[in-house]
Amino acid sequence: MKNPGFLDACRDAIGTAHVITGDTDKAAYLTDQRQRYTGQALAIVKPADTTEVAAIVKLCNEFRIPIVPQGGNTGLVLGSVPDQSGQAIVLSLKRLNRIRAVDPLNNTITVEAGCILQHIQEAAAAAERLLPLSLAAEGSCTIGGNLSTNAGGTAVLRYGNTRELCLGLEVVTAQGEILHGLRGLRKDNTGYDLRDLYIGAEGTLGIITAAVLKIFPQPQVQLTALAALQTPADALRLLSLAQQRCGATLTGFELMSDLCLQLVAKHFPQLPFPFTERHPQYVLLELSDSEPAPHANTLLEAVIGAALEQEICQDAVLATSTTQSRALWQLRESISSAQAKEGKNIKHDISLPISRIAEFIAVTDALLQQHFPDCRNVTFGHLGDGNLHYNVSPPLGVSEETFIARQAEINRLVHDSVDSMDGSISAEHGLGALKREEILRYKSAVEMALMKTIKRALDPLHLMNPGKVT
Amino acid sequence: MKNPGFLDACRDAIGTAHVITGDTDKAAYLTDQRQRYTGQALAIVKPADTTEVAAIVKLCNEFRIPIVPQGGNTGLVLGSVPDQSGQAIVLSLKRLNRIRAVDPLNNTITVEAGCILQHIQEAAAAAERLLPLSLAAEGSCTIGGNLSTNAGGTAVLRYGNTRELCLGLEVVTAQGEILHGLRGLRKDNTGYDLRDLYIGAEGTLGIITAAVLKIFPQPQVQLTALAALQTPADALRLLSLAQQRCGATLTGFELMSDLCLQLVAKHFPQLPFPFTERHPQYVLLELSDSEPAPHANTLLEAVIGAALEQEICQDAVLATSTTQSRALWQLRESISSAQAKEGKNIKHDISLPISRIAEFIAVTDALLQQHFPDCRNVTFGHLGDGNLHYNVSPPLGVSEETFIARQAEINRLVHDSVDSMDGSISAEHGLGALKREEILRYKSAVEMALMKTIKRALDPLHLMNPGKVT
Numbered sequence: 001m002k003n004p005g006f007l008d009a010c011r012d013a014i015g016t017a018h019v020i021t022g023d024t025d026k027a028a029y030l031t032d033q034r035q036r037y038t039g040q041a042l043a044i045v046k047p048a049d050t051t052e053v054a055a056i057v058k059l060c061n062e063f064r065i066p067i068v069p070q071g072g073n074t075g076l077v078l079g080s081v082p083d084q085s086g087q088a089i090v091l092s093l094k095r096l097n098r099i100r101a102v103d104p105l106n107n108t109i110t111v112e113a114g115c116i117l118q119h120i121q122e123a124a125a126a127a128e129r130l131l132p133l134s135l136a137a138e139g140s141c142t143i144g145g146n147l148s149t150n151a152g153g154t155a156v157l158r159y160g161n162t163r164e165l166c167l168g169l170e171v172v173t174a175q176g177e178i179l180h181g182l183r184g185l186r187k188d189n190t191g192y193d194l195r196d197l198y199i200g201a202e203g204t205l206g207i208i209t210a211a212v213l214k215i216f217p218q219p220q221v222q223l224t225a226l227a228a229l230q231t232p233a234d235a236l237r238l239l240s241l242a243q244q245r246c247g248a249t250l251t252g253f254e255l256m257s258d259l260c261l262q263l264v265a266k267h268f269p270q271l272p273f274p275f276t277e278r279h280p281q282y283v284l285l286e287l288s289d290s291e292p293a294p295h296a297n298t299l300l301e302a303v304i305g306a307a308l309e310q311e312i313c314q315d316a317v318l319a320t321s322t323t324q325s326r327a328l329w330q331l332r333e334s335i336s337s338a339q340a341k342e343g344k345n346i347k348h349d350i351s352l353p354i355s356r357i358a359e360f361i362a363v364t365d366a367l368l369q370q371h372f373p374d375c376r377n378v379t380f381g382h383l384g385d386g387n388l389h390y391n392v393s394p395p396l397g398v399s400e401e402t403f404i405a406r407q408a409e410i411n412r413l414v415h416d417s418v419d420s421m422d423g424s425i426s427a428e429h430g431l432g433a434l435k436r437e438e439i440l441r442y443k444s445a446v447e448m449a450l451m452k453t454i455k456r457a458l459d460p461l462h463l464m465n466p467g468k469v470t
Numbered sequence: 471m472k473n474p475g476f477l478d479a480c481r482d483a484i485g486t487a488h489v490i491t492g493d494t495d496k497a498a499y500l501t502d503q504r505q506r507y508t509g510q511a512l513a514i515v516k517p518a519d520t521t522e523v524a525a526i527v528k529l530c531n532e533f534r535i536p537i538v539p540q541g542g543n544t545g546l547v548l549g550s551v552p553d554q555s556g557q558a559i560v561l562s563l564k565r566l567n568r569i570r571a572v573d574p575l576n577n578t579i580t581v582e583a584g585c586i587l588q589h590i591q592e593a594a595a596a597a598e599r600l601l602p603l604s605l606a607a608e609g610s611c612t613i614g615g616n617l618s619t620n621a622g623g624t625a626v627l628r629y630g631n632t633r634e635l636c637l638g639l640e641v642v643t644a645q646g647e648i649l650h651g652l653r654g655l656r657k658d659n660t661g662y663d664l665r666d667l668y669i670g671a672e673g674t675l676g677i678i679t680a681a682v683l684k685i686f687p688q689p690q691v692q693l694t695a696l697a698a699l700q701t702p703a704d705a706l707r708l709l710s711l712a713q714q715r716c717g718a719t720l721t722g723f724e725l726m727s728d729l730c731l732q733l734v735a736k737h738f739p740q741l742p743f744p745f746t747e748r749h750p751q752y753v754l755l756e757l758s759d760s761e762p763a764p765h766a767n768t769l770l771e772a773v774i775g776a777a778l779e780q781e782i783c784q785d786a787v788l789a790t791s792t793t794q795s796r797a798l799w800q801l802r803e804s805i806s807s808a809q810a811k812e813g814k815n816i817k818h819d820i821s822l823p824i825s826r827i828a829e830f831i832a833v834t835d836a837l838l839q840q841h842f843p844d845c846r847n848v849t850f851g852h853l854g855d856g857n858l859h860y861n862v863s864p865p866l867g868v869s870e871e872t873f874i875a876r877q878a879e880i881n882r883l884v885h886d887s888v889d890s891m892d893g894s895i896s897a898e899h900g901l902g903a904l905k906r907e908e909i910l911r912y913k914s915a916v917e918m919a920l921m922k923t924i925k926r927a928l929d930p931l932h933l934m935n936p937g938k939v940t
Contacts, residue, residue: 105706105825106856107713150659158718161657164634177916184823186855187631188894189620189670190901190909191939192921196666200659217714236575243577244687247760248628248718290717291769299761353654355575385656386576424658431660439660446647450928451662457927458920469661 006063013055020044040086050209058176069203071145074137077432079202102127108184113144129215132159150200152428157384158251170210174459184212203465219288223296224325227313228279233358252286253384263338274317344400348390351427364417387427476533483525490514510556520679528646539673541615544607547902549672572597578654583614599685602629620670622898627854628721640680644929654682673935675928689758693766694795697783698749703828722756723854733808744787814870818860821897834887857897
């Protein structure tokens with residue numbers, strides 16, 4: 001029996017206290033964020049640094065033990081929990097939580113994989129810099145997980161996904177070698193782009209242990225407006241107008257249907273609805289500016305003024321303070337919670353070419369009504385990135401169970417519609433175990449074969465996060 | 471003898487006229503841009519479209535014929551010319567030159583690999599959009615080559631390298647399969663990042679046949695200033711100041727030493743030097759703005775005013791018209807030609823963490839003077855990206871031949887210095903055949919092994935651009 005030898009070797013390598021085998025202590029690492037799935041693990045192994053990660057991975061190679069890398073375990077696609085076999089270890093990166101360096105002149109910060117996103121934001125802010133990566137789980141997710149899932153969030157429109165924010169990586173390969181790639185360079189063309197191969201690979205090719213991230217001068221002002229519109233097509237016209245006039249100052253452009261804000265009003269009555277009457281759609285715009293407040297204010301007023309004049313929008317409110325800005329953002333950020341309080345629902349994290357979003361919503365809403373009459377679309381998302389959270393709640397009066405039982409049919413309808421318009425069925429959450437089968441329907445055989453070829457080449461023993469992605 | 475059978479099969483596949491075997495007709499494809507090297511090829515093969523590229527690659531697999539993909543053949547590292555064996559074909563992508571689609575609402579343009587960069591810029595402009603990729607060879611380089619070398623250019627500070635401008639790729643794999651990845655999505659997290667693996671791979675993993683590129687609303691105004699400074703350290707202080715105040719409006723930040731502009735004055739006397747006296751260093755700043763001209767003008771005046779007040783710079787000129795802006799850019803763009811007119815010189819396309827550039831220049835200049843007394847540093851480049859063209863001309867009175875004979879020593883000194891400060895020996899030109907050996911000194915064994923693993927996995931017959939990169 002090999003495993004006892006393996007666990008003893010792990011204890012020798014990183015200390016007995018950091019190899020967790022008790023069921024109670026293991027539990028917190030085995031269930032996913034949304035509490036949909038609980039796996040089994042031989043142990044939770046918590047190395048202190050990169051050298052210890054490499055030592056553990058070498059032991060896993062020796063004993064043929066599968067490895068499930070885990071950061072904050074806040075993922076939404078079952079990418080960071082083990083399967084039922086109980087053969088794998090969960091390799092928690094949480095103890096690798098040092099900010100290694102902040103370089104304000106190079107506009108970079110070097111961090112270990114287990115750093116909580118919010119702590120990195122704070123370290124950047126302490127150096128008068130902005131780390132633009134921001135998402136709902138930022139208080140508990142870790143940067144290693146953000147990188148491994150190429151997380152999106154609320155600032156992609158201006159700053160890109162996590163991929164675009166990363167200049168260099170330190171990685172422990174599937175064989176337990178350390179790839180020292182912590183380069184803080186804006187340009188480096190010396191061979192294959194290994195960095196981007198590990199980013200978004202969801203821990204199936206190796207383990208990201210540290211990264212160099214871009215940071216930016218802090219904007220002086222962030223200003224927000226909420227516009228009320230008739231249709232998603234009008235929202236797209238507003239997007240064009242705002243991009244034309246504001247350039248890179250436009251950092252947020254979020255769409256919300258009226259039903260979204262109705263649910264927010266119902267479940268969070270303390271949040272004021274800023275208009276006197278209801279409208280079919282709303283857009284939250286955010287400008288981030290390096291100049292004093294009057295400049296962004298004038299710019300935003302001009303955009304909204306033009307949109308009202310061109311009848312792109314019917315009404316709008318401009319936040320005149322940070323408090324008001326926060327209040328508008330809170331409406332947007334409360335949609336998921338409000339929908340959850342309303343009951344179980346079916347979520348889709350999809351993206352489309354921006355030019356096809358209005359068509360997608362019209363066609364897919366109609367298809368859903370045809371097949372699932374009176375189901376309620378709770379559609380919102382990062383319209384500026386072409387990313388919709390196209391969520392569906394049951395018809396009023398239909399039980400959650402009845403509705404959720406048809407989840408596969410609804411997913412199929414929505415994903416087929418996405419695919420027919422050249423979109424993606426996972427915009428910012430990854431594949432994990434959840435969408436691993438689903439993607440086979442939409443990726444070409446050539447693409448899947450290439451992915452499998454890379455997996456086999458870099459992880460020939462198939463130890464890295466088995467059952468995820470490929 | 472297999473080859474005649476191969477060539478006949480190629481002729482059957484794409485037409486006799488497009489399989490070039492005559493020495494005179496082949497010549498133009500066999501010598502590199504700087505006329506340093508001439509290789510040999512079995513034939514120049516010019517397919518018309520992606521299907522024909524795939525057919526040719528399949529034939530190459532069948533007959534084991536190596537393939538050298540070639541676009542505009544403007545590369546600087548011997549990446550697009552064949553070796554001396556005469557066994558390979560040059561696969562020219564020039565006939566794949568269609569603009570497949572322009573989508574202004576999605577801000578994307580879909581182009582074939584053989585499109586000349588300038589034609590793509592023009593197609594974007596016709597749709598009132600900007601393709602920001604811009605570089606010296608834009609009138610003859612092709613986008614397939616730009617992607618395969620991850621080209622940089624003059625707008626990286628704001629828009630990133632070619633990699634960051636690409637959303638999707640169509641690729642013919644080393645086996646002759648077509649990877650249909652022309653997605654125009656800002657967010658797509660459905661598996662490994664194959665796109666970024668082919669970008670920058672210099673044709674050694676497969677052949678890029680088409681791409682979806684990001685385009686942007688055209689700025690209303692581009693405004694330029696030239697600042698005169700004492701030291702590279704002051705230039706970095708100016709960079710910080712300009713980034714803080716201008717945010718993403720700052721699109722260009724180019725450093726030039728006085729010797730650069732002295733050479734321009736000597737060899738292009740018609741270009742006016744804009745200051746009354748000489749200064750050790752100069753910085754060209756460019757703002758691109760979505761607002762009417764007075765806004766950028768005020769912003770640039772404020773930055774320069776603050777820099778003068780803080781004694782970061784000693785003098786400055788602001789262009790007040792597009793003509794004046796062009797004149798300032800012309801000084802910058804004439805440095806390479808002026809240095810060439812002065813005689814042969816040794817070029818280094820390097821990058822560094824921006825925070826270490828001043829130290830790098832001081833240390834490396836001193837080392838060079840110590841070992842090669844009176845050699846002349848002609849240092850300029852994209853300071854905002856940490857990318858220097860750290861070129862060295864012979865001392866006055868020393869013959870080119872004597873000096874160039876010591877190229878390997880000088881490269882070694884410069885590259886070792888770059889490496890000691892965590893820089894890259896190829897910032898935007900790639901490795902090709904020219905730096906393939908040199909990089910072995912600076913990349914770790916782990917990184918080289920990973921690159922070779924990927925090469926073997928994706929191109930097991932080793933047919934794709936042999937002798938380049940790995």
